[in-house]
Amino acid sequence: MSETTQATGVIHDLGYRRYDGPRLGRAQIVRALIWHSFRSSWGIGRGVKAKIIPILACIAMLLPALVNAFAVSRGNARLFGYDVYSPQLRVIVITIFIAAQAPELVSRDLRSHVLPLYFSRPIRRGDYPLAKYIALTAALLLLIEVPLLVTYVGTIASAKNGHAVWNETKALIPGLGVGLMWAVLMAAIGLVLASLTGRRAYATGIVAIACFLTWTVSEVLIQAEGGMESTSAGARIAGLFSPFNILDGIRIWLGGTSQGEDANPGHFGPLYGVVGVLLLAACLGGLAARYRKVSRA
Amino acid sequence: MTGSTGSEAVIETTMLTKVYPGDVTALDGLTVTVAPGVTGLVGANGAGKSTLIKILLGLIPPTQGQAKVLGRDCQTNAETIRTLLGYMPEHDCLPPDVTATEFVTHLGRMSGLPPTVAKERAAESLRHVGLHEERYRLIGTYSTGMKQRVKLAQALVGDPRLLLLDEPTNGLDPAGRTAMLELIARIGAEFGISIVVASHLLGEIERICDHLVAIEGGRLLRADTITSFTQASQVLAVEVEEGLAQLLRELKARGLTGTTQQDQRILLVPLGGDDTYDLVRDAVADLALPLCRLEQRRHQVEELFRDEEGAAHV
Numbered sequence: 177m178s179e180t181t182q183a184t185g186v187i188h189d190l191g192y193r194r195y196d197g198p199r200l201g202r203a204q205i206v207r208a209l210i211w212h213s214f215r216s217s218w219g220i221g222r223g224v225k226a227k228i229i230p231i232l233a234c235i236a237m238l239l240p241a242l243v244n245a246f247a248v249s250r251g252n253a254r255l256f257g258y259d260v261y262s263p264q265l266r267v268i269v270i271t272i273f274i275a276a277q278a279p280e281l282v283s284r285d286l287r288s289h290v291l292p293l294y295f296s297r298p299i300r301r302g303d304y305p306l307a308k309y310i311a312l313t314a315a316l317l318l319l320i321e322v323p324l325l326v327t328y329v330g331t332i333a334s335a336k337n338g339h340a341v342w343n344e345t346k347a348l349i350p351g352l353g354v355g356l357m358w359a360v361l362m363a364a365i366g367l368v369l370a371s372l373t374g375r376r377a378y379a380t381g382i383v384a385i386a387c388f389l390t391w392t393v394s395e396v397l398i399q400a401e402g403g404m405e406s407t408s409a410g411a412r413i414a415g416l417f418s419p420f421n422i423l424d425g426i427r428i429w430l431g432g433t434s435q436g437e438d439a440n441p442g443h444f445g446p447l448y449g450v451v452g453v454l455l456l457a458a459c460l461g462g463l464a465a466r467y468r469k470v471s472r473a
Numbered sequence: 474m475t476g477s478t479g480s481e482a483v484i485e486t487t488m489l490t491k492v493y494p495g496d497v498t499a500l501d502g503l504t505v506t507v508a509p510g511v512t513g514l515v516g517a518n519g520a521g522k523s524t525l526i527k528i529l530l531g532l533i534p535p536t537q538g539q540a541k542v543l544g545r546d547c548q549t550n551a552e553t554i555r556t557l558l559g560y561m562p563e564h565d566c567l568p569p570d571v572t573a574t575e576f577v578t579h580l581g582r583m584s585g586l587p588p589t590v591a592k593e594r595a596a597e598s599l600r601h602v603g604l605h606e607e608r609y610r611l612i613g614t615y616s617t618g619m620k621q622r623v624k625l626a627q628a629l630v631g632d633p634r635l636l637l638l639d640e641p642t643n644g645l646d647p648a649g650r651t652a653m654l655e656l657i658a659r660i661g662a663e664f665g666i667s668i669v670v671a672s673h674l675l676g677e678i679e680r681i682c683d684h685l686v687a688i689e690g691g692r693l694l695r696a697d698t699i700t701s702f703t704q705a706s707q708v709l710a711v712e713v714e715e716g717l718a719q720l721l722r723e724l725k726a727r728g729l730t731g732t733t734q735q736d737q738r739i740l741l742v743p744l745g746g747d748d749t750y751d752l753v754r755d756a757v758a759d760l761a762l763p764l765c766r767l768e769q770r771r772h773q774v775e776e777l778f779r780d781e782e783g784a785a786h787v
Contacts, residue, residue, distance in 0.1 A: 192601060192664040195594060195632040199556060199585040208582045221575065288568040293627060296530050296560035297583045298552045 206303045213311030217277045229276040233319060236269050241323040245330025254331050254344075258324055258351025259432045260424075266320070267420045270358065271387040273319060274312070274366030279379035281308045282367055286374035291467075305463045309367055316359035324351050354427050361452065364459035365419055371466045387419070394418035405440075412442045422452045481544060482506045483635050483667045484529065489538035491524050491691070499524035501691035502538070507669060510683035511661035513699075514671040521691040522671040523563065526637050530560060543634055556585055559628030563639040563671075566624065569613025573599055573623045576612060577630050584631030591630070598626040601664075602656060618649040625656070629666075636660070636668045642677060654681050707744040711753055712766035714738075723756045744769060 200208070212221075219227035240262040244255045256262060282305075285291055294304050328348045335341045369386055370379040394417035401411035415421035424432075429445025441448045484507035491500040500521045516522050527533045528540050531551025540547040542554045568576065574595055581591030581598075599608045602622040607615070612623060621641060628636055641657060642650040658681040661668045672678040679685065685702055687694035695702075713720060717733065717740060724731050724742065729752055731740045742753060750767075757764050 192660075193597065194665075195586070195590065197590060198587065200587065201585070202552060205583055205585055208588075212579060212582070223570070284568055284570075289562075289564060289566045290568055292560070292562045293566055293580055294583060295532055296555060296558065296562075297580070297631075298555045298585055299583070300552070 202299055202303070205297070205299055206307050209299070209304070209307040210311050210314075213281050213308050214314050216280055217311055217315040219280075222280075226280065229272065230315075233269050233273045234322075236265065237319055237323045238326060240265065241326035241330060244327050245333065248331050248334045251334075254327070256327075257432075258327065258348050259354045259427055261320075261324060261327075261351070263424070266358075267387075267391060270316065270319070270362055270420075271384060271391075273316070274362055275380045275384035275387070277315065278312060278363075278366035278370035278383055279376045281312055282371045283374050283376045283379040286371065287376065288374075301467055302464055305367070305371075305467045309363055309460070309463065312363040312367055313359045316363050317356065320355040320358055321352055324348065324355060350432070354423075354432070357426065357452075358423055361419060361423060361456050361459075364456055364463065368459040368462045368466070371463060390418040391420050394421045407442065409444075412440065412444045413447070415441060416448065416451050419455065422448055422455065426452050481509070482541075483509055483543055484669065485541040486525075487539045489525070489528065489540050490536045491521075491528060491533070492536045499691050500528075500535070503688065503691060503693055504538075505686055505688075505693050505696050507667075507686060507696075508684055509667045511658065511668045511670065511681055512684040512686060513675075513678035513682035514669050514686050514688070515675050515678060516671075516673065516688040516694075518673055520673075520688050522673075522688065523639060524691075525688070526560070526639055526669075526671060529637065530555060530558065556631070557634045559631060559633035559636045559666075561624045561628040561636070561638045561641055563643060565620070567612045567620055570611060572610060573604060573608040573612055573615075573626070577623065577627050580627045581630040586631060594630050594632065595626070598629040599623070601629065601660075602626045603652075617644045618646075618652070621645060621649070621653060622656075625653075629660070633666060636666055638668060638670045640672055641670060642672070642674070650677060654678075657681055708770050709742045709744045709749060709753060710766065710768050710770045711740040711742060711757070711764070712738055713740070713757065714763040714765055716760060716762045719760055720756060720762060723760055724753065727752050727756060729753070739766075741770070 215221050216226075218230045219225075240256065247255055285294075291304070295301060325348075328344060332341045332344050335344065365386070366383050369383045372382060373379050394414055397414035397417060398411050398421075401408050401414055403411065415425045425441035425445065425448035429441050429448055484505070486506075487504050489500050489503040490498070492498050503521070503525070514522050514525070524533070528535050529542050529547055531547050531554055534548055543557055545554050547554060571579075577595035577599060578591050581595050582588065584591075586594060596608070599605075599622075602625050604619060604622055604626065607619065612620065615623065621644070625638070625641065628638070638657065642653050645653060654677065657668060657670060660666055661681070661683075670678055670682065675687075679699055679702070682699050684697070685699050686696045711720070711731075717738065720740060721731050721733070724740075729742055729749065731742045733740055742749060753767065
């Protein structure tokens with residue numbers, strides 16, 4: 177039985193120290209969570225195993241840029257457009273990256289039921305998924321844009337004059353914009369799918385299957401309709417089945433100069449734009465709804 | 474250096490009601506005031522303890538009524554309240570693949586501590602709960618007792634004014650329970666942090682609490698200081714080898730009431746004061762009965778509730 181009837185305030189020899197210093201506000205806490213999540217998406221602060229896939233993904237994505245730098249230095253023209261980079265490689269690497277790292281960001285916390293600890297702290301319930309989304313978007317941006325910048329640097333290193341540099345810069349900027357579009361949409365898709373389950377292996381499977389399967393289905397449909405040269409409506413809208421082809425369709429609709437691999441939206445371009453925005457909204461809405469449910473549980 | 478908020482209530486609820494979808498009433502007009510110190514929140518599973526804690530944390534809104542923590546409204550001031558609260562959930566909430574230090578540091582950051590302060594306070598909190606060198610190990614390698622300590626440390630890291638501990642002795646063995654309870658009592662007494670401990674085990678919780686709030690079916694059963702709970706329950710147990718009925722009559726003549734227990738050999742006499750001992754001694758001596766035992770006993774609070782529920786009076 178306790179003899180204390182009041183908090184006595186005796187300082188124990190171990191010395192509990194009060195903290196009266198500054199406390200960070202909600203915005204700064206969210207920023208700390210974004211930084212923490214961004215680091216985890218590269219496996220920083222985790223074991224060695226967690227770093228394997230991010231590192232391999234980076235190397236794979238950088239290869240075309242390095243090959244290009246070598247080729248340009250030998251007097252060749254730039255090997256690919258900034259707005260497409262190496263399309264199939266990009267699809268595969270991005271899929272693997274988000275399939276591995278989106279669960280790292282969200283499934284772990286679901287699995288170990290850490291969320292009540294976050295929600296009992298001074299953040300709002302939407303802040304957690306928002307922080308995770310920003311972190312994964314930033315990670316994807318890095319993965320997509322750095323190879324573009326390496327391509328750019330590799331190309332202008334052999335540029336003959338200022339005019340050539342200016343042309344390269346003009347070509348680069350839309351490429352960076354396309355990269356941003358990819359990061360924004362694919363991060364949302366990856367997170368909402370990964371947040372469906374706390375089991376990491378399942379989450380990875382769901383993301384990988386969703387990305388590859390839709391891409392394959394879309395490709396098959398496009399081919400069945402006569403390929404991307406075909407002007408049939410079927411071939412034009414078949415790209416809508418895959419987020420990657422939606423992104424490429426939007427790129428072409430917005431005036432992308434490079435020849436794409438697959439989708440060719442033709443005059444369905446605006447439809448690609450609308451579907452892309454709806455898909456993004458649905459994913460973000462789904463993510464928010466997912467965590468509204470968790471915080472009440 | 475007292476950390477107490479004076480005589481001001483740390484928790485105040487007024488007609489707090491929570492009805493979940495599907496007409497499940499978790500709280501039913503709960504009005505209770507919790508003073509600073511260590512308070513036990515007791516009730517059977519499903520009595521509404523966890524629902525009350527979630528409302529206090531501002532995680533769910535009440536259907537009706539009002540709740541205030543440290544003088545602030547839980548609905549309009551939830552974020553401020555959460556900077557002042559430390560919460561230890563009932564269930565497992567620790568990732569296995571990080572070290573305790575990393576985990577508690579991160580949650581210190583999430584409580585709004587600057588980076589270096591979070592690191593320092595994480596190390597201190599872990600030391601306070603009794604984790605020393607082990608704190609650099611992965612949490613997955615910890616025993617249940619150590620995990621409970623990490624859960625407590627993460628609640629403590631942000632220097633809260635009030636700790637909400639939900640079944641902190643869950644899953645612990647008897648020794649672990651005792652250690653955890655001692656730790657909680659020490660935090661309450663020496664760190665100057667008010668604590669609300671939710672538990673379904675009254676006998677356990679009464680050892681460390683200053684106050685007790687008992688709820689059942691979402692309603693307040695009783696709220697009082699632990700001493701007033703236990704004062705009424707002091708009894709003297711008298712065991713004689715024979716002549717129990719005789720003794721009972723004799724005591725009645727001397728103005729004492731006694732009740733016999735199931736085994737019919739022990740007489741329980743309400744303990745009024747020191748003279749009760751004298752009266753019992755004299756009665757036994759006068760009757761020349763063979764006395765085997767004379768000891769002071771205390772009802773567990775649990776029994777008190779059982780009596781009250783049965784008799785429906787205080």
